[in-house]
Amino acid sequence: MTQLLQRILPTVQKPARYTGGEYNEVIKNKEQVRVRVAFCFPDTYEIGMSNVGMRILYGVMNEMDGVWCERVFAPWDDMEKQMRAYNLPLWALESQDPVKDFDMIAFTIGYEMSYTNILNMLMLAGIPLRSKDRTELKNIVFAGGVCAFNPEPFADFIDFFALGEGEEVTPEIIRLYDLAKAEGWTKDAFLLQVSKIPGIYVPSFYEHSYNEDGTIRQIIAKEGAPTVVTKRIVENLDGAYFPTKMIVPSTEIVHDRANLELFRGCIRGCRFCQAGFSCRPVRKKSAAVLLKQAVELLEDSGHNEITLSSLSTSDYRELKELTDEMIPYCEQQKIRLSVPSLRADNFSRELMQKLQTVRKSGLTFAAEAGTQRLRDVINKNLTEEEILTTCANAFSGGWNNVKLYFMLGLPTETDEDVLGIAELVFKVINTWKEHASNKKRGLRIHVATAYFVPKPHTPFQWEKQITPDEYLRRCRLLKDHFYSKSIEYNYHAPDLSRLEAVMARGDRRLCNVIEKAVQNGARLDGWDEFFSYQAWLDAFEACGVDPDFYTTRGYGTDEILPWDTMDVGVTKEFLLRERNRAYEEKVTPDCRYGCSGCGANALLKEVGCDA
Amino acid sequence: MPRLLFEKKGNAIWVSHLDLMRIFQRAFQRAKLPLKHSQGFNPRPMVSIALPLSVGVDSACELLDFELDGCAVSCNEILQALNQNLISGIVIREVYEQGRKIRDLSVLRCCVTLEYDQGIPNGAKQAIEKLFSQESLIVPKKTKTGLQEQNIIPMIRSLELQQIDDNILQLDAFVCCQNPTLNPAQLILAISRYLPDLEPNFSRCSRVEVFDADGKIFR
Numbered sequence: 094m095t096q097l098l099q100r101i102l103p104t105v106q107k108p109a110r111y112t113g114g115e116y117n118e119v120i121k122n123k124e125q126v127r128v129r130v131a132f133c134f135p136d137t138y139e140i141g142m143s144n145v146g147m148r149i150l151y152g153v154m155n156e157m158d159g160v161w162c163e164r165v166f167a168p169w170d171d172m173e174k175q176m177r178a179y180n181l182p183l184w185a186l187e188s189q190d191p192v193k194d195f196d197m198i199a200f201t202i203g204y205e206m207s208y209t210n211i212l213n214m215l216m217l218a219g220i221p222l223r224s225k226d227r228t229e230l231k232n233i234v235f236a237g238g239v240c241a242f243n244p245e246p247f248a249d250f251i252d253f254f255a256l257g258e259g260e261e262v263t264p265e266i267i268r269l270y271d272l273a274k275a276e277g278w279t280k281d282a283f284l285l286q287v288s289k290i291p292g293i294y295v296p297s298f299y300e301h302s303y304n305e306d307g308t309i310r311q312i313i314a315k316e317g318a319p320t321v322v323t324k325r326i327v328e329n330l331d332g333a334y335f336p337t338k339m340i341v342p343s344t345e346i347v348h349d350r351a352n353l354e355l356f357r358g359c360i361r362g363c364r365f366c367q368a369g370f371s372c373r374p375v376r377k378k379s380a381a382v383l384l385k386q387a388v389e390l391l392e393d394s395g396h397n398e399i400t401l402s403s404l405s406t407s408d409y410r411e412l413k414e415l416t417d418e419m420i421p422y423c424e425q426q427k428i429r430l431s432v433p434s435l436r437a438d439n440f441s442r443e444l445m446q447k448l449q450t451v452r453k454s455g456l457t458f459a460a461e462a463g464t465q466r467l468r469d470v471i472n473k474n475l476t477e478e479e480i481l482t483t484c485a486n487a488f489s490g491g492w493n494n495v496k497l498y499f500m501l502g503l504p505t506e507t508d509e510d511v512l513g514i515a516e517l518v519f520k521v522i523n524t525w526k527e528h529a530s531n532k533k534r535g536l537r538i539h540v541a542t543a544y545f546v547p548k549p550h551t552p553f554q555w556e557k558q559i560t561p562d563e564y565l566r567r568c569r570l571l572k573d574h575f576y577s578k579s580i581e582y583n584y585h586a587p588d589l590s591r592l593e594a595v596m597a598r599g600d601r602r603l604c605n606v607i608e609k610a611v612q613n614g615a616r617l618d619g620w621d622e623f624f625s626y627q628a629w630l631d632a633f634e635a636c637g638v639d640p641d642f643y644t645t646r647g648y649g650t651d652e653i654l655p656w657d658t659m660d661v662g663v664t665k666e667f668l669l670r671e672r673n674r675a676y677e678e679k680v681t682p683d684c685r686y687g688c689s690g691c692g693a694n695a696l697l698k699e700v701g702c703d704a
Numbered sequence: 705m706p707r708l709l710f711e712k713k714g715n716a717i718w719v720s721h722l723d724l725m726r727i728f729q730r731a732f733q734r735a736k737l738p739l740k741h742s743q744g745f746n747p748r749p750m751v752s753i754a755l756p757l758s759v760g761v762d763s764a765c766e767l768l769d770f771e772l773d774g775c776a777v778s779c780n781e782i783l784q785a786l787n788q789n790l791i792s793g794i795v796i797r798e799v800y801e802q803g804r805k806i807r808d809l810s811v812l813r814c815c816v817t818l819e820y821d822q823g824i825p826n827g828a829k830q831a832i833e834k835l836f837s838q839e840s841l842i843v844p845k846k847t848k849t850g851l852q853e854q855n856i857i858p859m860i861r862s863l864e865l866q867q868i869d870d871n872i873l874q875l876d877a878f879v880c881c882q883n884p885t886l887n888p889a890q891l892i893l894a895i896s897r898y899l900p901d902l903e904p905n906f907s908r909c910s911r912v913e914v915f916d917a918d919g920k921i922f923r
């Protein structure tokens with residue numbers, strides 16, 4: 094008889110995402126494996142396989158002797174229905190073994206709204222959701238990724254979190270587990286030891302108590318756990334492990350290309366941006382190493398496209414040297430080189446021209462705010478002149494498509510700032526009229542506004558989020574001031590961003606809410622077709638938790654913040670200073686112009702910050 | 705144009721036609737066998753697969769045409785190099801310097817497996833044989849524009865039914881595969897439409913071999 098899974102596969106969309114078997118997949122002999130890790134990504138295969146971090150850590154773990162790391166992704170709902178109908182537990186791609194057979198279950202959490210997927214995956218795997226209900230050393234559940242920088246809303250479910258970059262800490266964790274398993278430790282004994290590894294946060298060792306007004310009264314570290322857990326970083330990226338033999342998916346994924354990271358950290362300090370602060374200090378890879386890795390990656394994968402990634406590519410010091418070498422190589426090999434996140438400066442414009450010899454890609458500006466005043470408040474140093482000069486160049490070069498991204502609800506925003514967006518768009522249209530080389534094709538301007546979500550570890554971590562109604566009023570105000578037919582304006586419903594704001598700055602009282610939301614059917618929240626706001630509202634209601642406490646209330650600067658236990662390198666004093674400068678409408682020059690003393694350089698022992 | 709014969713089996717059967725093209729393009733690139741690219745604004749490496757295969761169907765007789773960009777490599781070297789760079793389940797069996805015109809490809813030998821978990825029902829074999837010996841058998845076919853009713857009998861060159869074990873019946877059929885085309889899955893549809901009591905718990909199709917109109921193996 095044909096196996097159950099083989100019978101189910103013909104009935105679901107894109108069955109190849111459930112079978113594994115891709116080029117460069119790692120298969121090991123189970124007899125020689127001592128520790129099996131199920132590395133779970135809480136979204137679909139297409140999203141998860143596009144994640145570079147997961148690919149690096151998959152390589153790191155599989156390099157280890159006696160360790161086999163396999164991949165697990167969230168099933169699409171058609172597959173989930175079949176799994177439930179036939180009692181088919183969640184499996185890992187490589188061995189097709191059930192997740193509950195694994196020693197360690199790892200999650201990477203890059204997005205707050207994937208919490209429900211994690212619980213759903215644990216449920217599908219048949220593993221108890223709460224840490225306290227998993228009493229054995231086997232099936233230990235740990236997690237990393239940016240959400241670990243405020244893991245409190247998920248504290249009850251995960252046995253321990255690893256903060257920061259995983260290249261070095263992951264092998265330390267697994268070696269300890271290897272020893273624990275060999276010596277037959279209890280789960281508690283293991284957690285006690287793992288909490289001693291720098292960068293590890295064991296939530297059950299911390300006791301949170303609350304004041305009458307709902308704010309945190311005290312966080313007590315028990316069992317000798319550190320009061321503050323400092324994130325881990327890799328100091329020398331040139332020497333860091335980087336897999337040039339990566340899995341090449343057999344089915345199309347979101348970022349279906351080779352991906353090379355230029356540097357980590359960011360010198361810009363846009364005050365709303367979590368990555369800009371939490372990824373500091375700046376560490377770069379040298380052009381020589383990058384070039385070597387690019388060629389190895391491309392030769393081994395057979396990809397016909399490579400992307401150079403970073404938080405702000407124009408700030409990579411050796412960008413000219415690197416692209417001067419890469420452009421001829423790629424042209425000769427018929428490989429597309431894509432360089433996203435370029436700033437609107439002169440060199441970038443030249444580089445864009447050179448890259449456009451094959452294909453014209455779009456022109457996108459993340460201006461974030463409509464007036465210079467508000468751009469100064471958020472420290473987004475992109476001027477109107479830069480936008481218009483770049484547009485003028487592009488329009489005369491034959492482009493006729495521009496995307497402009499903004500946020501609404503930024504601190505100090507007034508209606509004047511909102512209307513400033515309409516004015517800026519109007520100026521872009523005029524620039525096109527003046528410079529377009531071919532007016533017959535017409536102009537398309539896509540404008541999108543997002544609902545501002547204050548994030549932990551940023552200067553805006555204390556800010557209020559505006560109410561959903563106020564956000565919608567500002568959207569409509571803006572819409573009423575767009576007169577041209579060339580403009581296509583999109584704004585998202587505020588529901589998802591409101592929940593994102595709750596989770597981003599949430600505390601442990603949200604654990605019940607998340608579990609309840611999952612019981613109400615919430616999962617795949619990042620997908621419009623599955624997102625159910627009502628499931629969440631009902632969960633808040635049932636648990637007696639008011640979402641506004643985390644959003645429109647705003648946090649006091651003297652308040653104990655749920656994420657005070659997590660240290661990402663930048664100091665609270667620096668964030669406060671930046672917050673004050675925001676209110677004074679003062680920009681802070683980028684780190685290359687002068688160090689503004691964020692404190693993240695203290696994470697470095699061997700090298701200096703490369704800002 | 706050179707042609708290669710490959711099989712698609714195991715988990716590779718879940719890869720779609722478009723994804724399979726990408727897999728080949730990358731395998732050629734990895735094997736350092738540069739493919740000729742299409743001209744124009746958006747150059748694409750040129751590979752083409754004769755008869756797109758449905759997802760979930762295995763095959764021992766897939767044909768792919770390709771053209772290398774100016775390097776002289778022997779057929780055997782191409783076969784070796786590609787096989788080292790493909791995924792498990794896809795195996796190149798043969799490489800030919802020149803293939804016949806695809807329009808001469810006309811007959812497919814296919815195999816349809818019918819699985820009955822509670823055992824093959826009594827009289828199933830006879831009933832199914834009788835069904836396919838009718839003069840006309842109207843079965844729906846999915847087309848780009850929607851469902852179309854089609855008489856499949858003229859497209860069946862021959863059909864034999866074999867009992868494999870207590871649970872499995874197997875159809876071995878020679879069917880038209882171009883102008884007009886019979887998709888082997890329509891044979892299963894015919895059974896579920898006209899003999900609903902004999903609808904199997906699970907069924908699958910495989911391609912065995914391709915022929916020209918005179919019954920000669922097509923390459």
